[in-house]
Amino acid sequence: MSEFSSRLLSATNINVSGTVTGAKGIKVPSVTTANRPTGMTGSHAGALIYDNEKETLCVWSGSAWVEVGRAVDVLPTWSDSTRPSTNLTNGLIGWNTDTNNIDIYFDPGEPGDNEDEIEAAWINPFGGGEGGELFQFSSFTFKSIVSRGSRNGPNSGQMTSEYSGEPWNDGTNFTQGSYQGYQLWTVPKDGNYQIEAGGARGGRDMSYGYTDYWGAKITGTFSLTKGDQLEMVVGVGGGQYYSPHGNETGGGGGSFVKNSTSNTLLLVAGGAGGSPSNNWGWGCSRPSSHAQGQSGQQGGRYGCYYDASQPSTGYGGNTSGNYHGGGGGGYLSGGQNGGGHCCTAYGGQGFNNGMVGGTGNCCYGSSGSGYGWNYGGFGGGGGGQLSGPGAGGGYTGGCTSGQWSSGSTGGGGGGSYNAGTSTTNQAGGNTSNTANTYTGDGYIKITAQ
Numbered sequence: 001m002s003e004f005s006s007r008l009l010s011a012t013n014i015n016v017s018g019t020v021t022g023a024k025g026i027k028v029p030s031v032t033t034a035n036r037p038t039g040m041t042g043s044h045a046g047a048l049i050y051d052n053e054k055e056t057l058c059v060w061s062g063s064a065w066v067e068v069g070r071a072v073d074v075l076p077t078w079s080d081s082t083r084p085s086t087n088l089t090n091g092l093i094g095w096n097t098d099t100n101n102i103d104i105y106f107d108p109g110e111p112g113d114n115e116d117e118i119e120a121a122w123i124n125p126f127g128g129g130e131g132g133e134l135f136q137f138s139s140f141t142f143k144s145i146v147s148r149g150s151r152n153g154p155n156s157g158q159m160t161s162e163y164s165g166e167p168w169n170d171g172t173n174f175t176q177g178s179y180q181g182y183q184l185w186t187v188p189k190d191g192n193y194q195i196e197a198g199g200a201r202g203g204r205d206m207s208y209g210y211t212d213y214w215g216a217k218i219t220g221t222f223s224l225t226k227g228d229q230l231e232m233v234v235g236v237g238g239g240q241y242y243s244p245h246g247n248e249t250g251g252g253g254g255s256f257v258k259n260s261t262s263n264t265l266l267l268v269a270g271g272a273g274g275s276p277s278n279n280w281g282w283g284c285s286r287p288s289s290h291a292q293g294q295s296g297q298q299g300g301r302y303g304c305y306y307d308a309s310q311p312s313t314g315y316g317g318n319t320s321g322n323y324h325g326g327g328g329g330g331y332l333s334g335g336q337n338g339g340g341h342c343c344t345a346y347g348g349q350g351f352n353n354g355m356v357g358g359t360g361n362c363c364y365g366s367s368g369s370g371y372g373w374n375y376g377g378f379g380g381g382g383g384g385q386l387s388g389p390g391a392g393g394g395y396t397g398g399c400t401s402g403q404w405s406s407g408s409t410g411g412g413g414g415g416s417y418n419a420g421t422s423t424t425n426q427a428g429g430n431t432s433n434t435a436n437t438y439t440g441d442g443y444i445k446i447t448a449q
């Protein structure tokens with residue numbers, strides 16, 4: 001019996017309707033997916049059809065129709081539940097509609113046949129597979145974004161605009177967290193990451209401010225897992241303006257980093273307290289150590305005429321006296337309110353309540369300006385008042401005290417927290433312009449190691 005050769009077929013030597021199209025080659029039966037031939041057996045192995053719905057050639061393997069090629073440049077699609085689990089071969093590729101990623105089946109051979117003892121598995125070289133990364137990353141510094149004296153953090157639109165062009169700024173790997181201003185970033189791959197954070201500076205009156213108080217600088221290394229979500233609050237500097245007395249300045253916000261996936265607090269850099277006046281209330285001295293963002297967990301406090309009690313570690317700062325500023329917000333609660341003169345000086349809120357800065361004295365200026373000059377900064381800063389500025393936010397909020405027309409001193413700086421390794425805690429260490437905004441602004445810098 002002579003062999004049949006498809007190379008001899010053409011429209012000139014065979015004339016079977018639907019089998020040969022001009023000089024273009026053999027045309028196989030074209031059917032929909034539902035109308036693929038049934039009743040096939042092993043003896044029909046090698047039969048060929050064209051599925052015109054899926055635009056793919058199909059070959060009968062002896063037991064099933066196998067899709068062997070598409071007429072358009074589109075990968076086979078599947079979900080996690082429908083992804084092939086049998087007849088897997090090295091290099092099998094498809095598009096996963098659940099993860100919106102490419103799946104590739106990688107089979108390096110039996111363990112023992114490959115040097116690294118790698119087992120066969122589905123991988124995603126662009127982010128979804130074992131050993132891959134969600135996006136390329138080396139280091140980035142997250143900013144407070146909003147202006148100094150803003151008691152509210154940035155909204156989602158402001159965050160998206162500020163970080164435009166970053167590969168993780170895709171609405172999935174970076175979003176707004178639990179509250180406005182909370183920045184939720186996804187860890188791209190397993191590994192160690194150094195996290196450096198600076199708490200924000202306190203406010204200083206533009207005419208009569210005594211000195212600058214700076215937020216803490218805290219650094220640690222952390223082992224993180226791909227897909228972990230880090231929820232970050234980047235502190236904002238305390239409000240400042242031209243006031244008649246010089247004490248009505250807000251406390252700086254603390255900077256917080258929490259692994260929200262594991263519900264674990266990683267690091268906090270305390271914000272600084274606001275600066276007192278250089279010409280008003282000199283019945284008290286002007287020490288600085290308590291007003292800087294603190295290196296330890298407790299917030300700063302200083303007593304003159306009145307002495308606020310020490311709050312429990314991790315809670316908001318306490319207040320005492322007359323006409324004094326609001327306490328700084330802590331991780332577990334907000335700071336106490338201060339004194340009242342035209343308006344109450346409110347303490348900053350805690351991490352679990354939005355970290356909004358406190359408002360303060362409202363005797364001076366127009367209502368249209370919103371009295372933002374004495375606001376505590378986002379991150380738990382306390383509002384400023386006539387005889388005392390606000391305290392800084394932090395792991396434990398700073399404390400405040402004051403006395404009408406007799407004595408004022410700087411607001412207490414917020415406490416810091418560091419659960420990492422290779423740690424460095426520096427009180428008042430954030431004196432630079434790391435975030436490329438104003439000097440002493442809060443920031444969080446993450447670096448893959």
